[in-house]
Amino acid sequence: MRTSIFISLSVVLVFSTLFFSPTGIIDTGxxxxxxxxxxxxxxxxxxxxxxxxxxxxxxxxxxxxxxxxxxxxxxxxxxxxxxxxxxxxxxxxxxxxxxxxxxxxxxxxxxxxxxxxxxxxxxxxxxxxxxxxxxxxxxxxxxxxxxxxxxxxxxxxxxxxxxxxxxxxxxxxxxxxxxxxxxxxxxxxxxxxxxxxxxxxxxxxxxxxxxxxxxxxxxxxxxxxxxxxxxxxxxxxxxxxxxxxxxxxxxxxxxxxxxxxxxxxxxxxxxxxxHVVFDNSHSQVHSIFSGFINYTEELTSIGFAVSSMETFDTDWIEGCDILVLTYCLDDYSESEVEIIKNFVEGGGALFVTAEYGLYGDAIDTVIERFGFVREKTYNLENGTNGIGVGGGFYLNNTNHIRNHSVSVDVARIENHGATALTKTPDDATTIAVADEEMTWTNGTSAEGMVITAGITVSTGRVLVHCDSSLLLGDTDTDNDGTENFYDSNNEDFLLNSIRWLSGAGQKERIVLFDESHHANYWVNASYKGFANFLTENGHTVQWMTQFNEEMIDSAHVIVIQDGLRNYTVSEIDYLENFADSGGGLFICGGWGQFGLEADKVGNAFGIDRNNTGYLQDSDDSPSGGVIVYDEANLGNHRIMEGMKRMELVYSSAFNSIGGAVSLLDTDDDGTCTWSDGGLANDLSVIAASTSGLGRIVYAAGYRFLKYNSDNDGDGENNLYDSDNELFVSNAFGWLAENRAPEITVISPNGGETLSDNSAITWSAQDPNKDQLLFDVYYSDDSGSSWNSIGTGLSGTSVSWDTTSVEDGDEFEVRVIAKDYELDSIDESDAVFTVDNMGPTILEFEHSPSSPVPTDSIWIKANVTDISGISSVICNYTVDSGTSWTAVTMEPRSGDEFNVSIGTFENDTTIEYRIRSNDTLGHWSDWTSLENATVFIAASTTTTTTTATESTTTTETTTTPTDTGPFGLPETIFGVDTLIVLAAVGALVVILIVVLIKKR
Incomplete structure (x- = not known):
């Protein structure tokens, strides 16, 4: 900044003081x-x-x-x-x-x-x-x-x-x-x-x-x-x-x-x-200022900030991405180990270089917290691949350096005075192991002992290597004229270690390069930069030299590039199934014969490449075979967001892309042609599609992915020309993007009736093959509120004790499927019923309320149940419960059931009770005998009969009733009337007889 305002120095100082104060800039008005x-x-x-x-x-x-x-x-x-x-x-x-x-x-x-x-x-x-x-x-x-x-x-x-x-x-x-x-x-x-x-x-x-x-x-x-x-x-x-x-x-x-x-x-x-932090707070023997200086300079050159932690500082650790622990003399305390563990579990990364014998004691508490245990007494010795000095040996990539991002372009690692791990976590990935000739210093075999291993902890990452000597850039242990850090492929191994660790904070995704068909470019050669770039974006790179179904099944994205051998029908079918089940495919091939094999895979997804010449453009080509595409050529897709231009080298285009979306098109102004003649107007060069749960990107060019070529001579390699690297970042971000699980409630899904311990079942799948956990809930009010049945469940079913809830017919279940960051929910399509109780007998009564011996007695009850009534039983006794008679009550209208239990003699006391069962076989309790008694009541009338020798008193059982005119019962045409008339007639006859005798 330079100002055109000229003011005396004193005035400038005055205003500078006014405008800047301990509270900040002051408003000038x-x-x-x-x-x-x-x-x-x-x-x-x-x-x-x-x-x-x-x-x-x-x-x-x-x-x-x-x-x-x-x-x-x-x-x-x-x-x-x-x-x-x-x-x-x-x-x-x-x-x-x-x-x-x-x-x-x-x-x-x-x-x-x-x-x-x-x-x-x-x-x-x-x-x-x-x-x-x-x-x-x-x-x-x-x-x-x-x-x-x-x-x-x-x-x-x-x-x-x-x-x-x-x-x-x-x-x-x-x-x-x-x-x-x-x-x-x-x-x-x-x-x-x-x-x-x-x-x-x-x-x-x-x-x-x-x-x-x-x-x-x-x-x-x-x-x-x-x-x-x-x-x-x-x-x-x-x-x-x-x-x-x-x-x-x-x-x-x-x-x-x-x-x-x-x-x-x-x-x-x-x-x-x-940000990479080297811990220097535990009396580390080497530091970034001396032994590790070459390592840190190389890290800086590939885009990492590097610092040294002189005092153990929780805040400084929180502000870093990768924490490096090396050979030290002071033990890590329990509280420090806990801080490191929390850092990793929160998405941080940890790189530990352990040592043999007592030299590794101080760091044991850290690696053991993550499940790694080292051999603490002996160190590894030479074996066939011994270097001969300083307890040195090397590992080669034939059998001892495994397929992993850390070992990209690493054919050999040299170590000096290394130990090995006697125990690793069950889910750790082994990267380097001792060869068959290697022994411990006590002479026992060390074949197969793990020297390097990594593990993911939630979204954090840990890498343990059992030697710190290879980090030294100021030491030449084997006296071969090359410092340890630069010996063999130590430099690549150590830089790759930090690259892989830098992917912490997100879920690990495996990108598998298929080199089984004699690929034209290899991960450990021209595609090394491509592989490293993917690693630094959080992907773990692997490669297969034989078509390996097990490796395919564990991958998230497969890179299919053209080679010298055709894919078989069964191999293409396997790749189709991989995509349909949620995998991603990145297909790339060159022009003409350099894309035939890859195109066979692309054809399976409806995309067909032109197999003749390569594209050229008269006004967008800075050099032979190179075409620069600008915004007008870019398609409307998430992969292309943020991009302005791409550069492709000796690429082809597609004849048709089926239902795919074109990501990049040739010009439509007549300037783009085929190298073997003919216009190539408005053709798709890169396309994206979906298949089942999976995603596919197909590029009709593959030289733009090389890091060791600069076809346009602008000083930048092809991979980083224009926005090529952004395309790669976005494409693989889309292919491996975490997507929510798919969850479907199977049962109960509506209309069922549950009782006792009932199974809740569901089906679920995750497009990214993430482990899923499930939370299960029920609602008893048609989804207005929810209550937990279980959380953090694995599997696809859970047993629910329905007796813990009240019966009802407005139940639903909800199942939530969770991967490490996304949830999906499904609920019952309709309500279902929970029924563990027998029917409810709301009310019951008998009629008539005061029967006489000639009355037929009816028992009536209102009975309900959400599952329906199977039967209603009435039990009655006339001998105070010594014996009971059961009769089945019959349904009438609504919830009413009744039954006649017949007529009874006078002075009979009848007690009755009712119970019912539903269609599920659940019985209700017997109703109470209280208010469930029928008594054939008696009233006594005394009549005197005059005879020659005696007078007889007769007790007649009657039932009090209302009377009508002349003292007759109101029901004059009933049985009561006939009895009374008969009695009166008998008295009349007797009186007549008596009067005749007196005369």
Whole structure:
């Protein structure tokens, strides 16, 4: 930044003091929209200065390419040679490398909508901002930035001074006013000497001069809550702070003038996206400053930030991606081991190089916590492949180095004084083992002992290698003129180890390269960079030289490339089934004869490649066989999001793609032709399709995936030309993308009736072959509320004790299938019934209520049951329960059942009870005898009969009734009337006889 405002030094100092305070930038009183100069500048800010600016990967879990959101609203975008924004991007391209993507944020209000798509927020110097602008921005951004950093984001702020009143450190006001980093008293200068303050910090890594010159555009601060790593006198020019799993880097330079030192620091700030920490807090014998310096330099060169932890620090561990533990003298405490375990279980990675004998004792507690146990007494000896000095030996890839990302292009590993593991976790992956000639120092065989093994723990990863000597870049143990680190393929082995570990934080996915048909390019040769790139995006790479169904079954994505031998029908069928069951296929082949074998697989999915010449384009070809495709050629698919252009080399195209989606098309303007003649207008070159649960990507070219070719001669290999690597990242992200499980409730699914212990069953499958766990719930109110039956269940059924709930007919079940991050739910299609109780007898009665001996007695009851009534039984007794008579009650209307139990003599007491069973065989209890008694009641009438010798008293049993006229019963035509008339008639006859005798 350079200002055209000239003010005396005293005035500048006064205003600088006013505008920067311990609480941040102070409002100058000028309103944002009232400043004409700012309005004029803003009119130019919505235009990017560089065509190369690209969008991030749509698959946010991909680690590469790293994605930057660059805030440029008030940045220096002038077209001069000192354009600070341009200098920043060019610095990254030359020092960090090509594997990054960025887009510009030109309106601070858009941060919320866009920040989650990116790994890094880079705030270049906002030299055209007013202090009031900074206050407004900080107010809007505070919570957003805090969450972003705490969850693993990288926030980089570059600074010098602002145009308005030469406000020093204006951009750092965002950090001050959001409370993310407290810095004060900015001092600007354009010359002088800077000193390396903290070489353990990752930001100055690679700077080995203790002092170096400042350049124009440098500012320093007093720092109170960060780690200064580069100072100017007593003030910090470069400051680093961790918050949660993320980082803040305050860089006191604007790159008005570039320097190799500032370029290095900026690149290291970007590398914080993948931060490797070497523990140096337990009296490690070697460190990143001596023995491991070559290792750390190589890690930096491939995009990793490297630091050293001098004091065991939980916060520093949380802020790293990979923790490296090496040969040390001090034991790890139980609390430290627990911190490391939690770090791994939370998605971190751990690399441990164990040692033999007592030299490995201090680290045992760590590896044993993860299930690894080493041989603690003896070390391995030479064997056939012994080196002959220092207890050295080498392992080769014939039988002893296994197929894995860690061993890509590793034919031989040299070790010195190594031990081996006597126990590994059941689910560990073995990477290197002792050969058949190897022994322990006590002479016993060590054949097959595991020397290197890895394991995934949740989404975290652990790798254990039983020797630390191969990390040493300053030691030549075998005196062959080459340091240990560079001996054989040690360097590749160690870099690959970090590559694989860097995939932690996401579920491991296996990408299997099929080399069984004599592939044209090999993982351990031209496709080495391709394989490494996939590894750094979280995939574990394997390869097969024979068609191996077991390896296919364990893979998530298979790379099918053209070779010299055809696929058989049965092999193609097997690959089809693999895709249909959820696997991914990446098919690629060249032009003409270089794609025939791959095309046979593509044909199985309805895609047919042209098998003649290769494509050429008269206006989009920078060199022979190379075609550059721009946005107009890109298809509408998630794989292509964020892409601007691709470069393909000697590619073909498809005659037809069936139901697939074209990802890349040739031009339709007549410029694209076949090398053997004829137009190639608007043809698909890359297509994506689905099959069953699986996904397929078919590219009619495969040279663009090579890392060791630069066909257009632009200095960049094919894989990293244009957006080729972003395509690879997105394509494999889509092919291996975690998808939710599929779950279907089988029973009860509606309409059933359950009782006692009943089985709940379901079917489930996961497209990614993830292990599934299930939570099962029931509802007794048609899904309005849910109650747990069991959680974290494996299998596809659970027994449910339905007697634990009340009967009902509004039941449903819900089953939730869970993989490590996604859930799917299915519920019963309709309600079902739970019935464990017998019927309910709501009420019962007899009639008539006061019967006489000639009355037929009826018993009536209302009986209900959700499963239906099978029978209703009435038991009655006339001898106080000595014996019972059972009769079946008959259904009437609704819930009513009744039965007649006949007539009974006078003075009879009848007791009755009722029970019922339902269609499931459940019986109700007997009803109570209370209020269930019928009594044939008696009343006594005395009549005197006069005879010659005697008078006879006769008891007549009658039933009191209502009377009508003349004292006769109201029911004069009933039985009662006849009895009374007969009695009266008899009395009349007797009186007549008596009167006659008296005469």
């Amino acid at each position: 000028q309103d944002w929209n009232d400043v004409n100069e700012i309005s004029e500048l803003k009119s130019n800010f919505n235009t990017r200065s560089f065509d190369e600016a690209e969008m991030p990967s749509v698959f946010s879990k991909n680690r590469l390419p790293v994605s930057l959101l660059v805030y440029t609203e008030f940045a220096d975008l002038t077209p001069s040679s000192h354009n600070e924004f341009r200098n920043t991007i060019e610095s990254l391209q030359s020092t960090y490398g090509p594997i990054f993507r960025y887009e510009n944020l030109t309106d601070y209000t858009e941060l919320t909508n866009r920040i989650d798509e990116h790994d890094i927020l880079l705030i270049v110097e906002q030299e055209n901002a007013y202090p009031s602008n900074i206050t407004t921005i900080a107010s809007a951004w505070g919570p957003i930035l805090e969450d972003f950093v705490a969850s693993g984001g990288i926030l980089i702020v570059m600074d010098y001074v602002g145009s308005f009143m030469s406000t020093r450190g204006i951009t750092a006001g965002i950090l001050n006013q959001t409370g993310l980093l407290q810095v004060y008293n900015p001092s600007s200068f354009g010359s002088g000497t800077l000193s390396l303050e903290n070489s353990s910090d990752p930001l100055p890594r690679g700077i080995y001069d203790s002092t170096f010159p400042a350049v124009s555009g440098t500012v320093a601060f007093d720092v109170f809550d960060g780690i200064p790593s580069v100072n100017s006198s007593s003030q910090a020019v470069v400051t680093h702070k961790t918050i949660g799993s993320g980082h803040i880097a305050l860089l006191g330079f604007d790159l008005y003038t570039r320097s190799i030192y500032f370029d290095t620091i900026l690149a290291n700030a970007i590398r914080l996206h993948r």
